[in-house]
Amino acid sequence: MAEKIRIKDIAERAGVSVGTVDRVLHKRPNVSASALKRVEKALEEMNYQPNMYASALAYNRSYKFYCLIPKHASEAYWDEIEMGAMKAIEQRRDFYLDLEIMYYSRLSPDSFIETYKKCLSYNPDGVILVPTTLEVTRQFTDELHDRNIPFVLLDSYMPALQPLSFYGQDSIQSGHFAAHMLMLIARQETTIMLMKQTKDGKMASRQQENREVGFRDYMKNNFPEVKIVEVNLPLDEEKKQYDGILEKFFSKHPEVHHCVALNSKAHIVGEFLLKTKRHNVQIMGYDMVHKNADCLRAGSISFLIAQHAYQQGYFSVDSLFRAIVLKKKVEAVNYMPIDLLTQENIDFYHRSWVQ
Template sequence: MEKIRIKDIAERAGVSVGTVDRVLHNRPNVSAPAREKVEKALKEMEYQPNVYASALAYNKTYVFYALIPQHESEAYWEEIEQGVQKAIEVRRDFNINVKIMYYERFNNNSFIDCYTQCLASNPNGIIIVPQDIETTKQFTDILHEQQIPFVMLDSYMPDLKPLSFFGQDSFCSGYFAAKMLMLIASNEKEIMLFKQMKDGKVTSKQQVNREVGFRHYMHDHFPQIKITELCVPFKGTRSEYDAILKEFFEQHPDTHHCITLNSKAHIVGEFLLRNNMRDIQIMGYDMVAKNAECLRQGSMSFIIAQHGYQQGYSCVDTLFKAIVLKKKVQPVNYMPIELLTKENVDFYRRTQL
């Protein structure tokens, strides 16, 4: 298709080149009749502005912040960070910088300190992994007031009106997890639900919603199967976890299948391998290296993957499109609910975009 020049538009509309330029960049000092002529010419000529070239020509620097929980290496959040770094690399020409800040889960003061520092830097856009809704709302109210766009990651809180959200549909994910587990555990009398807790709570709203979906399926289809919770401390040591698990399996010798709704299935999986307990398996979330190895070794039955890398990439890319290119973006973006087994885990591409 032949490139349409500003000169061509000006001739078609019967106005000056300067007038066309002002209309294209939404600048003042254009009369209503002149603007109408230019807009009519643009429509007739099917003109499509090169938003990428315009953004490059503007040569502005953009700073985005990502507020995520503190985490260990080889965790789900590390995949998120790798996706963020890839997005920065891809958009290098547009002078985009993303600064990652970490807060402590369950610590509202840590989250508040984190977002206070963030606000002091006058960011152009923000990616948030939310804390509880009340504390997060304090932050997002300020962002709305200051007209700073923000994207939510992992846990969806629609009442806070984010620009966009990336993550799984937690209820459907938990429902799906139960359905897949029952393919191999339908004849069991009891299954174990492994939960990491702090102050009587699990580590995220997402896990709460997954459990609702999980229990909904079990209640409707396998009400006879007992779900026994095993709650362990959020930051326990291996020896602490081993002692708790040893006691549990001694007291529940008929339990052969377990599930956790977070990325730490390997805590149980590695215990089972070390103790040669080959008749027990656990199912869990996220394609992190330790989980994948447990799957290969047979102590883990399934992994539900959710493309953490893609989520991190997409959050940055969405802010880029909305803020730099001034494009409309998709408000809700549910990630795939993918089931990995020993047979297909090595073909999973976590960096696929």
């Protein structure tokens, strides 16, 4: 083990007082240029490595982070992000970290603008953000840059916004993967169903748009003869209307035996299939939320693609902590694994590697 270097040792080597060394180490004023140069030289010669955790604790200040995510029902994908973020805060409570979750309506630019303006009024130390459209999100992130407030993007990577970090899947590659896995079991099919949810013709996120791009690209290049038939379950419809839409679809398309949902709502179709006893139809979906997991265990969903929402929430807080509190460099782009869950392995899918 390397010998601990004391401030007294540094002061003796540099020929300055202990107080001068302390001011240099904590970047305080009132240090002459010559003294600063001697201390920095001594630090280099002694290969001094500061204890960033101890320094941060000694600084004894509090930090408030804000997380802006879409409004959602309970047990949704976003719940996992919230739980992961709160776990990271809990594990760093000695550093006086706090996190507030703020919600906006994803398909309402006005809701997003109202929420981010409220966030800015609180003078956050750092922000975690699920973006809406590039144009509207840029209004917020430009202001964050102007105020030197670091922010982390989740869900959709928009490099033009220049975030501190991004956590999420490579959406295009994820769409390729979904198509590849689906067609391993649907190779003989002539038609597959693509379940979508839109409002006023708009998808809920760029992530889902990019997944669809990747999905269709793979199908075009490898299975151009397979017809993709869409069914839309509008976001602004009452859930009880969905059964009627799905009944009409499957009555019109009895040839469809395989479906894909590129969002976390595959369970809407899965529950319908179980209720109507359509055991000859299988679904591929996204996200290990409870309702999807139940359908996977019951057999109406064949596969779920997991994107580690809990870890995304956890590591987004960790990035802000390391950059703001510990003054460390963090990785800019962090693509999450693309995991495939089945009946056989779903019960072994845990969050434990960040707890």
